[in-house]
Amino acid sequence: MKSPPIVPLPVPSVRAYDTPNDAGGSITVEWELSPVDSVVRMYEVYRLEGSPEAEPVSAGFVLRGTQKFQDNNLKDGETYYYFVRTWVGEEYADSRLSNPAVPSAQWFHTGRKSALVILLIYGGLLFYYLQQARSGKPLYIRKIAGLEAVDEAVGRSTEMGRPILFIPGIGYVSDIPTLAALAILKRVAKKAAEYEAEIIVPNFDPIVMTAAQEVVKEGFMEAGRPDLYNEKNVYFLTADQFGYAAGVDGIMVREKPGAVFLQGVFYAESLILAETGHSIGAIQISGTTSVTQLPFFIAATDYTLIGEEMYAASAYLSRDPLSLSTIKAEDVAKLGFIAVFLIGILLETLAAITGNQALHFFKNWFSLF
Amino acid sequence: MNLWDRLATIDRRIIYLLVALGVIIPIVAKLSFRVTPLREVRQAYEEIEKLPPGSVVLFSIDYDAASMPELQPMLVAMLDHCFRKNLKVLMMGHWPLGLPLGQIALEQVAQKYHKKYGVDYAFLGFRPGVAAVMINLGKDLRQVFNTDYRGTPVDSLPVLRNVHNYNDIAILVGLEAGATGDAWVQFAQARYNQKIILGATAVVAPDLYPYLQAGQIVGLIGGLRGAADYEQLVQVPGPAFLGMPAQTIIHILVVVLIILGNLGYFARRQGGRR
């Protein structure tokens, strides 16, 4: 496979600069492609430390068509020079030396300014409505069917003389949906204690287990029945996704719960659990923010808390005015975002019709780097 | 209970049975839908086909049990191809939990062709450091693997005696469930001009097409469909090829079940109104 030799041509220009928005120790090298880029095997970047006369060291290489290389693990404050070696087959050609560049660390990530502005405005809204709540302004929240059904499910299960099964999913205590699930668990536990029903909570994560133990105990205390609390019913199964599913399936068919709650983070095991729960005739209330699993919960369970409804649950169930106020702030933020969409859509449409690239400024402002 | 009621309330066990039969029958009966193999799979096949006997092919197992349904059939079919063509096979991997899967396939197919360990094939195992391993393989294989997985020095294995770096490896086959494939292209192809064929899960494969278009890999096998194509090309029908009809049958079964359920539902609702 001998092709006629092609002479490697160096890249026409090389530029080096401190990598922006980083913790220091990094320089970005940029170049224009070699005129023979289509046959280039790779671009190898060489680094010279301290002075243009220093010994060149290979810093790394990239594939053809690439114009950028980030050189890491450098010393902040030191001066570096670069050149790019263009490889064609076993031949190479070196570019001229780049300008000197000095790596340093930055204190603000300019690529994330839009995120900061959004966070500040949204945070301001949240604080504003928290203050409103402190001044005692009543807040309305629409009915959420899945949450209305919680008490009913516990009641019906008790009537049938069956225990209640609460499945907190396979999330960790650092997952927000798991914390939302614990808030729902507290309500379920309280109701169960009122009805003197048994509640079983099998766990995937040991920390969630300890938190769940505390939550159930608290729920029983609030109902005035700490005597009924049995810590042995809140236990750990296994940290294996499908092992957990196998174990919970076993609990379902043997304990025959009358009500099954599937709340928290779920992955593929969601349908295994929900179908088994359906097969034993339990009332099932599910909720998750894992969008890929929602279709299966919708299909196989009686009530489903979709995404954000789950986060609203703790406020909804506790009717705590402070929590409710954050939901009001969420709603105002939604209107704000819709307004932003409309402005963006208008500007983008104008840009597309007039061909005026400047009109993209609004959309571009939201880019994250 | 009339017919409509039955249609609306088919027992789930009957559905399970139908699903099981829908998968078992096409596999056992070796039903097949002959489809034209995708071009990128044929390309991979031909690259291996044209290697002279004795050439060395290095397999890299870069997946684990979760991607087994898609990637294991590819591995088996490609190994079959290599051993049948009397090529020498080396195997390594970057995902420690996937290595036993690779090893099982290697032993199985080697046995089928009565190949001898150490002479016709060797299992190198795993070394930490993805990029470092790839780069050092280009310098000296012995720097990375001085022994095989059992601790036998590579110099005492005839299959490895003349293998020192990528120059001695005709084709590298990477089976990918993650981003390791990109690293192979970057380090082995760009740096050392190694010929690479990648097999990937249906999720990963779209990310690898640009390499194929740029000529940086010489073949791409994507998902169960790709595996089925390769099995068809080497004429060893395996789970992928035999599974293709099962896929279609289950889809049809589900649609028919939905239709039946709705027919029963509407008929009952009508009955209820009377």
Next chain:
Amino acid sequence: MNVLWTWIAAGLTLAIFSFLYKDNPFYKFAEHIYVGSSAAFWFIYLWYFDIKPKLLDAWVMNTGFEKYILIVPAILSVMMLTRFIPQIAWISRWAIAFTVGMGAGLGITGALQGFLVPQVQATMLPLWEPVSSSTLYNLGHSLNNLLLVLGTITAIFYFYFSREHKGGLGVLSKIGITFIMVAFGASFGYTIMARVSLLIGRIYFLFHDWLHLV
């Protein structure tokens, strides 16, 4: 040797499948084996891939700040284990508080970077864009963009909590839930193929590796 192991694997596979008919001693056995061995498996995994490299090896290899900062996670770990001693079990809350705080912090940054800002940007679509010379194609393209925007906005209105869904809001949220249902149906249908692949793998194992019928 491997034949025996293949029989074990096949036995466990069949035992799990038997659950589809109904709960039975075989499934129970396989389930208990699975739960018990997987609990141990993940402990070993965490030990060799997390605790050992990130704590023990790091302690040996690092120096100075990077070494001594490792005392923090070590103390947090010990705090967690105080749950074994009821009198001081409350100390574990400090460690739980750290993990929860971390989750909450990541909850904010992840939602901002990963979801909110990119999705907001992606929704800013032109409602008329001459991408092709064919007016019909442009019309279709614009209609798609309009549907994307409409679906996104109405779905957001479905999650509007602080007002009753009546009147205009009621209409919008109804359109929103319609989009959501279509989306759920579509992703359900999309997933079936992947799930069938899994079953093909198991059936092939039984008939090929175990029974050698195929």
Next chain:
Amino acid sequence: MMRRTIPLIITFISGILLVFALFIPHKPFGNLEERFNDWYIIVSGFTMILGMDSLLLHHWNKIRRRQADWFHSAALIVAFAVTLVWGFYSGIKVGNPFDPKSTFLQYFYTYVFVPLQATMFSLLAFFIASAAYRAFRARTLNATLLLVAAVVVMLGRVPKGSGASVVLFGIALVALAVGLVLHGRSLVDLRGQLLAYGGAALSILAIIPIAKYFPTYLPAVADWIMNIPQLAAKRGIFIGIALGGIAMSLRIILGIERTYLK
């Protein structure tokens, strides 16, 4: 104080620091997220001990009280012990139990763990069929749309060239016609009846052209559903989840939401 206030302060500080870290690339914030993650992984590794204690105690009690299935509980404890001992034994012998020459990886992982995991996972093929059959009923307009979207996407994914989808469309349209006739018979008003019967006739007539052209375009229709309405709704849900998640996180950081601490 020690039991309630300090945990709230710890939560506040660790949460706020991570939010700052998003905007500050400079040390020590730049790699804070990574560092916290490492710490978290270490801590969660140790808490596995709590989990194992809970699991073993649960089953030990079942054995002690000779409860139903105590035999299986014993099997669980034996399986646990064997796995643990085997894993660490392999670890000591070859340095790491996940090394290819470790018998733990070669036998336990390959012939016990993987088959159990894969088989449990594969049950989904059965459950997805039974769930679809039971749940996809055209009860309301939304339920109908859900059903139609599911069926179209499903058929759009069937590999081309099998001819199966053509046959299927025939079946589907005949079924639709029968359904419409049945539906029409249940209606009282003449206009509704006419509509239903007309629809039935149309769907029978449509069989030939649709069977001929539709399978070719079905994958495109399926893609369209995935790329337009599906994506739109998902975006709306994501934005809601993001806003709700930020609010919930802030409630936690500020100590308003503290269910987990009680």
